[in-house]
Amino acid sequence: MTAFRLHLSNLLVFLVLLGAGTPAAADPRLTFEGSFVQGGLVVARTEPFALVEVDGRPTRLSPEGLFLLGFGRDADPTVEITVTFGDGGVLRRRLDVAEREFPVQRIEGLPPQQVTPDPKTLERIHAESALIRTARELDSARTDFTGGFAWPVQGTITGVFGSQRILNGEPRAPHSGVDIAAPPGTPVAAAADGVVSLIHEDMFYTGKTVLLDHGHGLASIYVHLSEIEVVEGQRVEQGTAIGKVGATGRATGPHLHWGVSLNQTRLDPELLVGPMPKTSAQ
Template identity: 40%
Template sequence: MLDRDGRFFAAFDRDSASSVILSATLADGQIVRQVLTIEPREWDIQRVNVALRGGRTSEAFWKIREPEYNAIVAARAQETGSEGWKQSFVWPVQGRISGRFGRQRIYRGEPGSYHSGLDIAPGAGVPYVAPADGVVVLAETGFSLEGGLIIIDHGQGLNSAFLHSSRILVEEGDVVKQGQHIGDVGATGRATGPHLHWSIKWRDARLDPLLFVNPQS
């Protein structure tokens, strides 16, 4: 989709192919194609000589988890028309980086799931802000994994999720501005200590938040 100036957003996830085709369908039906080369990055990969434990979900847990999962999928599918994707993103909060995007363990040759966001640990109760303009498409407390969760749509299929919040200051449907206080850092859900897990997705692609912000000051 193009905006009124003919601009668009597209991105590639951690395990993207090295070569992809960008195609555009013009108003007259003509299709223009361009081959893009995706440069690989170095990831924090740890190889351990232990077997990968089965991640089978129990029926009892899935009964709790399924409506949460469906709510997250539905929220991320919303198209609000926000233009926050055009902005230079700011840090939601500054602090020690306790977990980086893309980190992964390989268990005797079998890969585990990689870390899908950026963990920032400034301390419990520290306020965090919206990194760009957007519309709140999900604001819930008590989710089994995420705890207090906020998802903001920035437009063009780009959205930010903020996990483990101790306090949420926005509601679904709220229009938020860059730098607006939206919640406080916590350790709710499945968290070993207080931190903000910030993840960014563009449609089905998970993106590294560090690519969106300048180094911490």
């Protein structure tokens, strides 16, 4: 173990000399797995018991030295990570976050917007979105995210993350997840290990809704289900059936809307899984 530590620190000196003058010189005390890109998630590893700040905000570190970085659709072009080690040493790195282009659809000449929901419905919408927000804010010590993600259902992708419609010049909220069309009743699986943090049988927009907590503020949401097959607090593994594809809430047809978020930042689920497997129908 001592030999290993010596070896590591020699390597570090070497790397520091090699990278002198380049602020982004690699450092074996801070490594990354994932995509530094808008919508991307990165699992970072440093020394246990360090203090980590991401863009100046303290970030949860697991006992193994893991922490998460998530980049929203409109994330800044760089992220700054500051690690303060147990010996007082500080490592500061600024890393590039690649910019993406998202589909934007402009539709002009539409008839004026339909009336806004009545006060009672508005109240309901606000109460429901508060429930979802609270579930997304959960910052548990779990590290279920280390097991990775898989598609919760196989089907045709009909809506991608980040796409936006501008209706009569008014930009609408960008699409916060991925839509997968599949026959009603198709089983929906947990995309990763976790714990059910919220179920709701009838939300105005999202119908039957399930949220899973994967640890460190990483959550996934499954929306428009026809059936829910889990309960709050239930432990699930990747592949556990959590419900069935439906069209509950405001949906134009049976599909799963699948979203992933780190705290309140929406991420692109497609970046966490490989390409959609080709089904026999495709």
